[in-house]
Amino acid sequence: VIYVYGIGEREPADASVESIRHDGLVAYVRRDVEAAPEPTPDELWRHEKTLAQLMEDGAVLPMRFGTVLEDDDALRAVLEARRNTLRRSLALVRGRVEMGVRAQWPEPGSRGDASSGREFMVAKLERQRRARRLAGIADASLGTLSERRVCSLLPRAGTAFAASYLVDRTRIGEFRARASAVRARVHEADVVCTGPWAPYSFSEAGE
Amino acid sequence: VSDTLAQHQEVTLVDLLDRLLGGGVVIAGDITLAVADIDLVQVSLRALVASVDTLAEGSG
Numbered sequence: 001v002i003y004v005y006g007i008g009e010r011e012p013a014d015a016s017v018e019s020i021r022h023d024g025l026v027a028y029v030r031r032d033v034e035a036a037p038e039p040t041p042d043e044l045w046r047h048e049k050t051l052a053q054l055m056e057d058g059a060v061l062p063m064r065f066g067t068v069l070e071d072d073d074a075l076r077a078v079l080e081a082r083r084n085t086l087r088r089s090l091a092l093v094r095g096r097v098e099m100g101v102r103a104q105w106p107e108p109g110s111r112g113d114a115s116s117g118r119e120f121m122v123a124k125l126e127r128q129r130r131a132r133r134l135a136g137i138a139d140a141s142l143g144t145l146s147e148r149r150v151c152s153l154l155p156r157a158g159t160a161f162a163a164s165y166l167v168d169r170t171r172i173g174e175f176r177a178r179a180s181a182v183r184a185r186v187h188e189a190d191v192v193c194t195g196p197w198a199p200y201s202f203s204e205a206g207e
Numbered sequence: 208v209s210d211t212l213a214q215h216q217e218v219t220l221v222d223l224l225d226r227l228l229g230g231g232v233v234i235a236g237d238i239t240l241a242v243a244d245i246d247l248v249q250v251s252l253r254a255l256v257a258s259v260d261t262l263a264e265g266s267g
Binding site for chain 2: 063
């Protein structure tokens with residue numbers, strides 16, 4: 001089988017990554033696997049670091065971790081079937097990176113002290129309200145710097161929101177500075193800015 | 208910068224998991240993880256997220 005890191009437009013400069021070309025699209029692959037790798041931290045970082053390297057040379061759409069295909073023909077068939085969507089997505093992410101912003105509350109989300117179903121619901125609604133407010137504060141500052149954004153409220157206990165912004169490479173510094181300002185302004189939660197990432201959250205432009 | 212990345216590497220594992228396992232191009236009909244492996248993935252993830260939470264609490 002072949003493991004697929006991502007899809008772009010140019011031959012990789014990195015000799016350790018192989019490529020399969022089809023009709024102007026280039027898939028970045030690895031052939032030394034017999035099955036999808038397990039999602040260990042090392043393998044996850046390898047996937048991400050390989051993509052970060054590839055992104056230095058041009059637009060890349062990252063594959064979801066663990067994507068393997070039977071052979072080159074199977075991969076070419078995918079590139080052929082989805083070439084229009086893939087090209088649209090590549091045009092969207094060209095020259096841009098994904099930046100992450102999330103807010104962590106200091107205490108665990110559920111304290112287990114709600115004595116009734118009603119209190120539980122009230123507490124849950126209150127968390128949603130606070131999360132929406134925090135996401136709004138961040139977005140008011142960061143949204144104008146980005147081409148697109150996605151945000152998930154309360155993705156897990158303790159996290160108010162996790163957002164991803166598609167940002168021009170030239171504006172990464174500005175984005176980080178604004179994220180720091182948001183962090184300084186928000187006291188009830190720890191606002192964390194990560195990236196640049198490959199555009200995982202913006203790989204399906206058709207949606 | 209690399210120092211900072213190393214420092215925050217454990218914490219950003221959560222961000223990494225969100226993106227690598229929840230985002231990216233999904234190919235319908237590919238050979239993804241076998242059913243048995245999916246359980247393994249979820250178990251590994253729970254362990255990872257738990258250890259990240261512990262680290263985050265410890266560093267506070």
